[in-house]
Amino acid sequence: MIDLRKRVFSMYGKNKNLKKIDIVKHFELEGFKRSTIYNIIKRYENGLPIEDCPRSGRPPYFDRKKLKRLQHAAANRIGVNQRKLATKFGVTQPAIHYNLKKLGLKYYKRQKAPKYTTKRLQQIPKKCGNIRRQLTTKHTFIIVDDEKYFSFSNDDMPQNTGFYSFDKEHVPDNVKYKTKEKYSKKVLVWLSLSAKGISKPFIGTAKGPAINSNVYIKECLSKLLVFIETYHSHDDYIFWPDLATSHYANETTQWLIQHQIKFIPKQVNPPKVPKARPIEDFWSILANKVYEGGWEATTELQLKQRIRKKIKEVDMKVVSNMMNTIRTKLRKIENSGPFAIL
Template identity: 40%
Template sequence: MTRSERESLQKRIVQFFVNIADGNKSLTVNHFMKEKTPRQTIYSIIKKYEEAGHTGDKPRSGRPKKLCQGQLTRLKRLVNHKTGISLRRISSKNEYQLSQKQRSPKYTDKQLQEIPTRGRKLYRLLSNNDFELVMDDEKYFTLSDHSALTNRGFYSSNKEETPHEVKLKRTQKYEPKVLVWVAISENGISSPFFAKQQQAIDQTTYLNECVVKRLMPFISNYHLKEKVLFWPDLASSHYSNIVTRYFDENHIEFVDKDFNPQNCPQSRPIETLWAILKNMVYDQGWEAKNIGHLKRRIQQKMKEIDIEVVQTMFSGIRKQLRKIADYGPYKACSL
């Protein structure tokens, strides 16, 4: 007997027992035995009805399949544009979905006012001229990095047997690190400059080691100097008098400080490049034995970066600047 046939039989027996036999078990049994229904089955159905008030499976409780308008309004007030809400408090059948937070810098009120204006100035500058854009930046690298995407977790059939170096984040209060400077454009990546851990890139170091020894040869090898627009980071050493004077003397046009949107990594592809390079350097839990080992690894992985990826990142600069100009920096956040 199929489930539907069994449920139909249960319903017929109960209806006959209540409405026709008026609670007479013998009459009900005799009637359905003529249909060749086993006596025990008939008694079992009647007994279940008398004890539970129903037949078949117990009525299930839980969330309704559809929410009324009042429930939807309360749900919207509970979760809309809020964080820290547990999924246990939300129905799985509604219009709201859990989304991952995107990274964004923290801005001051003054920056939120100035950034759209600067973004619009830079957008117009790039749109009205046929520039070959070049930019630079610095980034710290440590001997190991457990925050890299591939190193955030581990797989194990038995965590008790997993080695400590795999399942633990081993941190060091003053871990050795190196500062890496590099310049990029659609045509390539410059040779890096490595600064010692305690060495700050002041204006003199930046001019001699970064601009003169590395940026200028990079521009000469990959670009027409007359068409280059250099977009430096807003670090004070990058806009020092000796640096800007050197650019003027060598006819290198650079983004004016008032055109440079502050604290906007979402508009600078080099920030994305750092994220890609970090994942490549620390892939599969790689750790450096010392600073020299780390430098060689960074240089090696820089050579493996696909230039087409860099070109794709540069193609979206104007779009990001337009978003910043029209809607503010938060609208363009994608890091």
């Protein structure tokens, strides 16, 4: 801008015979705006210098050098907050907030993700690529299964953590306080699903055994077999279990082979890719429905009935859409690693 002013001042001062419009047209041909040139001519006529005059008001504390220091101190660093930065730079927290915004820096919450070793980060993309390219096609139905524990209370549900009130002191205790047992009662729920449907669930008892190979075969895989015969008897399908010990025990794999259920071999199954298996999202949907409105169970039977009822209420279109994204997610992991789908 200073160089442009020098040129306009020089042309207008040395060529008194030139009209303003001639000077404007000359610089317009160079790509400058008409209003900019007229403003510079007016500045010359008012006797103002080429350089900007000192401005009134308090000068900003953060000059370019300090802004660069602030950016270095804040960008892509863990454990940084505005109050700490305010103390470090000797300014107020609102000043830090303003200048971070000026720099275009935004605060993001860290996402939870599995912890991977270097070796696994190398293995996972290859295994996902094998599933996508060698074991499945775009016409293959992928069947997944999983287990989840449901407690009697809704303590862990984000939508049930707070409440509205005119006066916090006059709120019923069951609303004001989130009580929690040291050893809360839970029931185990297993089911399988595909783009076509949801299997009949296995719901254990509060004092029942954990899932081992015998329980898995008797209570879970028997229902999986019925599910496959009902929905996929004439389809190209593959069963994708997670890497739980009971899922790949010798008895389990022998049972699957005996009943001619095509499944992903253990050596090909990628570890720690929960977001690639949509059943994790299904559990979130189901839990939101079960504990909606702060619902809590008083008996085991009540909880089981509630779970069965809410499974039937899950929108199958949502499930189908989730299951149809598996191969897309596998491609992303294959190309960019497991963090690509988080």
